[in-house]
Amino acid sequence: MRGASIVTASTADIAAIRAVLQQSQDAWNRGDGTAYGACFTDDATDVTFVGTVYHGGAEIGRAHQALFDSFLKGTRLAMEIVEIRRYGADAAVVVTRGEVVKGTPKKLGKLATYTLVREADGRWRIAAVQKTKHKALMEAVSFRFQPATRPTTGPDAAR
Template identity: 80%
Template sequence: MTGTTTSSTSDLAAITEVLRRGQDAWNAGDGAAYGACFTDDATDVTFVGTVYHGAAEIGRAHQALFDSFLKDTLLTIEIVEIRRYGDAAVVLTRGEVAKGAPKKLGKLATYTLVRQAGGQWRIAAVQKTKHKPLMETVSFTFQPATRPSS
């Protein structure tokens, strides 16, 4: 995981570590360990639009996915940016789920992490979206003002 960041080194390391633990849990097919990265009241909006609530449900549902549709898949994550707001952080990532090395990182995810009592960081919310470059190009071509500045 790589990317640009702005914040204290120790907090950035702790935030990055939570995402790495989630990635490692996914790659091991371990739903309980994946769910443990989330807060008890977290929200996970998946790529297909399913909404899961809470660490326990996220872990349980992902175990079922790891045992079936997502069996033997690997999650690859690249951190694009981390922005801190007190005891919260917003993390933008690029990533992909594939069997083996992905050809491209075609999904974006926005994570909201919070520092809980005791100083431990957890994921409070995540929203995953598939990047659609063709639709983006059409938008930028016909309405250039829609192109982001960076």
């Protein structure tokens, strides 16, 4: 019976982690910087696709609201979770594929690595995220000329 409670707790944590990412996506899609920032810890780090670094949920929310009101107005965040890996009881790393679009994305060409933590209040929040553009051609060239660079495990091993 003890093992069952561990499995249940882990399943509940995975669901909570997924829920935080869904909340961040929903906030983005509404253009709600305050709600987006609330998904992050007070000392979070957000490294954007263009290389800007923001610190703390409040700053992340404020900056994204400015973006939602201008460059990102009317955009939607499409996101697919690639993997979730737990590190102890209170930390997880999540890799996603995604795209910021107006309409339906043709492909999910950006990758993001999220670090989530369970805070003292028991809620999971994003402590860090780093976004990267997937460069399929460069990757294919690397794999062709140096096959040892191809991943042997994980979701990209089959490519």
